[in-house]
Amino acid sequence: MFKKILLILTIITLVGCKATKPVIVTTKKVALKPKSEMVTTVKKSNVPKSAITKPVKKEQTTSETEVIVSTSKTVVTNAVVKAYISQFKEIAMGNMKSFGIPASIILAQGILESGAGVGDLALSANNHFGIKCHEGWTGESVRHDDDSDQECFRKYNNPSESFKDHAIFLTGRSRYSKLFALAKGDYKAWARGLRTAGYATDPKYPDKLIAYIERYNLQQYDREVLDVNYVSNEKQLVAELSIENKNSKGSESYQVLKGDTLYSISKKFELRIDELKQKNNLSDNSLSIGQRLFIK
Structure with missing residues (x-):
C-alpha cells in the first residue's frame, strides 16, 4: 500500500514540473537614431519681414558738380560737361584728323579752359x-583778369573758330613742335608736353587734363580717329554751329539747350539774371530743355 501511495506522489510531482516550465521572454533591441538624424530647433525671430532690408546698390548720378578753375572759376554739373563733349567731339576729331592733335587733348583743354x-x-x-592776343593778332579781343589784370584775349564769332585757331596756334609755333613727334594716342605725354612747352603756368595742368580724359573716357575719340574707317563729320557740325550762333544773336527769344543755366544765358546775351527772370516771369532759377526765353 505504501508503495502505491509513493508511486502516485511521484507521478503527480512529475506532472507539476512540466506545468510550471518557466516562460522565456525575449526583448527586441531598439536601434538608436544616428547623430546625423538629430534635429535642432532655432527660436523663431519676432522681427517682421518688412523690417529686413537688403543692401541697395548705390547708383551713380550725373548731378555731381565739377569746379573748373582756369581763366575763371566755374561750377558746373557732370551733365553740363557731358553735353559739352557731345557738342564738340566731332570738331575735336576733325581737328585731330587734319592737324594731328589728339581729340582727347582738345576736348580736355576745352573743358578746362572754357x-x-x-x-x-x-x-x-x-x-x-584761353588763348591770349599775342603779337600779330588782328582780330577782335576782350579784356579779362588772368595772370595779370585785364589781359588781352582773342574773341571769335563762334566756338568752331576758337577750335580751329587752337589747332593753328599749336601747329604754327615752334615751341610746340616736339608734341607732334609723340604718338597720337599717348594723351598723357601730350598733356605733360603742353605744360613743358609753356601752354599753362599751372604745375597741375597735365594732371587736370589727364583726369578729365579718364573720367569722361575721352581717349575713345582718339581711337575712333585712328581707325582706318574713320570719316570726319566736322564740316557739317561747323556749319550748324555757325547758323545757330547767328540765329541766337539776331533773335528776340532763345530756346534752352541741355546744359544751359540762367547764368550762362545771361552772360551770352549780356543781361542780368534778375532782368532775364523778370522778362520771363520766372519765380526761381529752374529751366527745362526746349523752354523759350525772351531776351529782348
Whole structure:
C-alpha cells in the first residue's frame, strides 16, 4: 500500500514540473537614431519681414558738380560737361584728323579752359582755349583778369573758330613742335608736353587734363580717329554751329539747350539774371530743355 501511495506522489510531482516550465521572454533591441538624424530647433525671430532690408546698390548720378578753375572759376554739373563733349567731339576729331592733335587733348583743354562752355571767356568771346592776343593778332579781343589784370584775349564769332585757331596756334609755333613727334594716342605725354612747352603756368595742368580724359573716357575719340574707317563729320557740325550762333544773336527769344543755366544765358546775351527772370516771369532759377526765353 505504501508503495502505491509513493508511486502516485511521484507521478503527480512529475506532472507539476512540466506545468510550471518557466516562460522565456525575449526583448527586441531598439536601434538608436544616428547623430546625423538629430534635429535642432532655432527660436523663431519676432522681427517682421518688412523690417529686413537688403543692401541697395548705390547708383551713380550725373548731378555731381565739377569746379573748373582756369581763366575763371566755374561750377558746373557732370551733365553740363557731358553735353559739352557731345557738342564738340566731332570738331575735336576733325581737328585731330587734319592737324594731328589728339581729340582727347582738345576736348580736355576745352573743358578746362572754357569751364565746359559756360566760363566767362567762352560766353563773352567764344574763346574756349584761353588763348591770349599775342603779337600779330588782328582780330577782335576782350579784356579779362588772368595772370595779370585785364589781359588781352582773342574773341571769335563762334566756338568752331576758337577750335580751329587752337589747332593753328599749336601747329604754327615752334615751341610746340616736339608734341607732334609723340604718338597720337599717348594723351598723357601730350598733356605733360603742353605744360613743358609753356601752354599753362599751372604745375597741375597735365594732371587736370589727364583726369578729365579718364573720367569722361575721352581717349575713345582718339581711337575712333585712328581707325582706318574713320570719316570726319566736322564740316557739317561747323556749319550748324555757325547758323545757330547767328540765329541766337539776331533773335528776340532763345530756346534752352541741355546744359544751359540762367547764368550762362545771361552772360551770352549780356543781361542780368534778375532782368532775364523778370522778362520771363520766372519765380526761381529752374529751366527745362526746349523752354523759350525772351531776351529782348
